[in-house]
Amino acid sequence: xxxxxxxxxxxxxxxxxxxxxxxxxxxxxxxxxxxxxxxxxxxxxxxxxxxxxxxxxxxxxxxxxxxxxxxxxxxxxxxxxxxxxxxxxxxxxxxxxxxxxxxxxxxxxxxxxxxxxxxxxxxxxxxxxxxxxxxxxxxxxxxxxxxxxxxxxxxxxxxxxxxxxxxxxxxxxxxxxxxxxxxxxxxxxxxxxxxxxxxxx
Numbered sequence: 280x281x282x283x284x285x286x287x288x289x290x291x292x293x294x295x296x297x298x299x300x301x302x303x304x305x306x307x308x309x310x311x312x313x314x315x316x317x318x319x320x321x322x323x324x325x326x327x328x329x330x331x332x333x334x335x336x337x338x339x340x341x342x343x344x345x346x347x348x349x350x351x352x353x354x355x356x357x358x359x360x361x362x363x364x365x366x367x368x369x370x371x372x373x374x375x376x377x378x379x380x381x382x383x384x385x386x387x388x389x390x391x392x393x394x395x396x397x398x399x400x401x402x403x404x405x406x407x408x409x410x411x412x413x414x415x416x417x418x419x420x421x422x423x424x425x426x427x428x429x430x431x432x433x434x435x436x437x438x439x440x441x442x443x444x445x446x447x448x449x450x451x452x453x454x455x456x457x458x459x460x461x462x463x464x465x466x467x468x469x470x471x472x473x474x475x476x477x478x479x480x
Contacts, residue, residue, distance in 0.1 A: 280304040289331075297327040297341060302350075305357075320357035322348040325366045325383065342367040345383045361389040370403075378404040396424035411440035413449075418458075428461040438473070449475040 282302040287295050301323040306315070327341030334340070347362030362385040370379025380402045387395035403417035415436040422429050438451035451473040457465050 290328075293331055295329050295331055295341075296343070297329055299325040299327065303357075319350045321359065321362075322350050323383075323385075324348060327366065327368060329368075336371070337373070338369055338371050339379075340367070340369040345385060347385050349389075358387070358395055360387050360395065362386060362395055363388050375407045375409075376404070377407070394425050398422045398424065413438045413440075423461070426461065429459050430457075430461065430464060431459040432457050432465075438475075440477075447477040447479070449473075449477060451475070 280303070282300070284298070284300050284302075286298045288298070290296055303320040304318070305320045306317045323345065324347075325345045326343040328343045329339070329341030343366060345364050345366040347358060347360070349357070349359045349361055364383055364385040366381075366383035368379065368381045370377055380400065382398070382400050384398045385395065398421065400420045400422075401417055403415060405413055405415040407413045413436075415434075415438070417434050417436075418431055419434065420429065420431045432455050434453050434455050436451055436453040438449050440447065440449050442448070451471075453471040453473065455469040455471065457467060457469075460466060
């Protein structure tokens, strides 16, 4: 279960800062035979400084800091250490198509025995129809520079924008295939159901 609030704030007539939080609650079964874990994992908090107007080529972009906040309530649910780094996003829209990439890199800043140096890459392409259906393909790939391992899930998402009691909601279902994972990592296929509340100005 993951909550991902995205909130834009206007800095002035030319710039926005966009807050993006990832707050996961994790269930894990059979990590060791007969064992299970559940609880909050680390929060990933990003801030993007972004021009209010696209570039002349129509590119929307933003860059800024990213922070890893150790909220893990149990070992194994997250890094459970403070981290920080840089993040960026760039995208372009043309007709019903949206394509771009989101990326960040986080280093451990707490010190201690657990080193961390992780790169996250999320290239994406979406197509939205005239009747508010969206079809999206992306990966949410992570490279662990310490363990020299890739984790590469490939996601296909279908969503529909609806209005429920005057509230705009995007309902979605996502299928996921783990193309590459470290030893002992997730394998095979998975699915996710989602609901995104929209509050347009």
